[in-house]
Amino acid sequence: MTDKPAGPFDLVIFDWAGTMVDFGCCAPIDAYVKAFARRGVVLAEAAARADMGIAKADHVRALLARPEVARDWKTAQGRGPTEADVDDLMEDLGPLMREAAAVASELIPGAAAAVRTLRERGLRIASSTGYTREMMAPVLVRAAEQGYAPDHVLCAGETPQGRPSPLMIYKACAELGVWPLSRVVKVDDAEAGVAEGRAAGCFTVGVAASGNSVGLPLAAFQALDAADRKTRVAAAGAALMAAGADIVIDTVADLPAALAAR
Numbered sequence: 001m002t003d004k005p006a007g008p009f010d011l012v013i014f015d016w017a018g019t020m021v022d023f024g025c026c027a028p029i030d031a032y033v034k035a036f037a038r039r040g041v042v043l044a045e046a047a048a049r050a051d052m053g054i055a056k057a058d059h060v061r062a063l064l065a066r067p068e069v070a071r072d073w074k075t076a077q078g079r080g081p082t083e084a085d086v087d088d089l090m091e092d093l094g095p096l097m098r099e100a101a102a103v104a105s106e107l108i109p110g111a112a113a114a115v116r117t118l119r120e121r122g123l124r125i126a127s128s129t130g131y132t133r134e135m136m137a138p139v140l141v142r143a144a145e146q147g148y149a150p151d152h153v154l155c156a157g158e159t160p161q162g163r164p165s166p167l168m169i170y171k172a173c174a175e176l177g178v179w180p181l182s183r184v185v186k187v188d189d190a191e192a193g194v195a196e197g198r199a200a201g202c203f204t205v206g207v208a209a210s211g212n213s214v215g216l217p218l219a220a221f222q223a224l225d226a227a228d229r230k231t232r233v234a235a236a237g238a239a240l241m242a243a244g245a246d247i248v249i250d251t252v253a254d255l256p257a258a259l260a261a262r
Contacts, residue, residue, distance in 0.1 A: 008262055009203065010183045012118055012255075013172055014150070015053070016129040016136070017101070018189035018211040020111050020252060021143060023218040025052060025189060025211055027100035028130075032063070035092045040076030041069065045215070052212040053190025055130050055162030056097065060089050094134050101131065102138035108210050109218070110253025112147040117256040124176060126152040128168040130192075133158070152176055163192040166200030185259065187252060189213070191243035198244030205258065206240025209233045209250040213240070 018025030029048045036043040051062040063069050064081040073081045127150040159167040186197025186204045189211025197204030213236030237248040249258050
């Protein structure tokens with residue numbers, strides 16, 4: 001880039017589920033639970049959320065490596081899980097994720113307005129996700145209908161490694177011509193995504209209230225007792241800070257004000 005914004009940043013890279021769409025990051029959980037149930041394994045939500053943010057195939061491997069999941073898999077299948085099982089699960093997860101993500105593709109309240117404000121300040125907008133391109137297809141369409149269309153989109157499998165490696169960020173910056181990476185903001189609700197931003201040398205923003213750690217859809221989140229809601233958001237924020245976030249916000253609606261203060 002030759003014409004840089006007056007402020008300290010040129011580019012914001014947003015995650016998707018739990019950050020820009022799908023308050024509570026619920027769509028992936030639904031898909032994982034259904035895929036494992038087809039094989040006789042009851043997958044606990046806490047287990048499904050533990051490694052959220054990494055590429056979906058890597059997430060499946062991490063799930064199968066969990067002692068309780070491997071045990072239940074052996075009980076149901078008569079043998080331990082193998083790499084072939086990862087492939088089989090991914091075949092199921094493609095359409096399951098696509099269906100769940102399409103249903104849960106409503107933008108986080110204030111997300112579209114936040115992006116408009118950032119663009120008015122001269123920042124470019126990119127995105128990355130643990131979803132494959134196939135899984136993201138309906139989400140991209142639905143997001144555009146709601147006023148959000150990033151300048152650049154990267155999906156799982158389009159770099160040699162996914163999160164928490166910084167390669168997706170490197171690829172986006174190379175293709176957009178943005179440097180140095182200290183002028184890039186990475187925004188993510190998952191610890192793996194925060195670690196990615198930290199590894200790349202970006203200014204990294206964790207998203208607590210709408211994300212994977214709290215893990216509640218908007219209506220359920222709003223229905224919480226105020227003290228309970230505050231406690232859950234604080235715990236999510238602490239985990240994101242521990243993962244390397246420079247700052248933590250509740251939702252992306254708070255991002256323009258947070259960046260203006262830098």
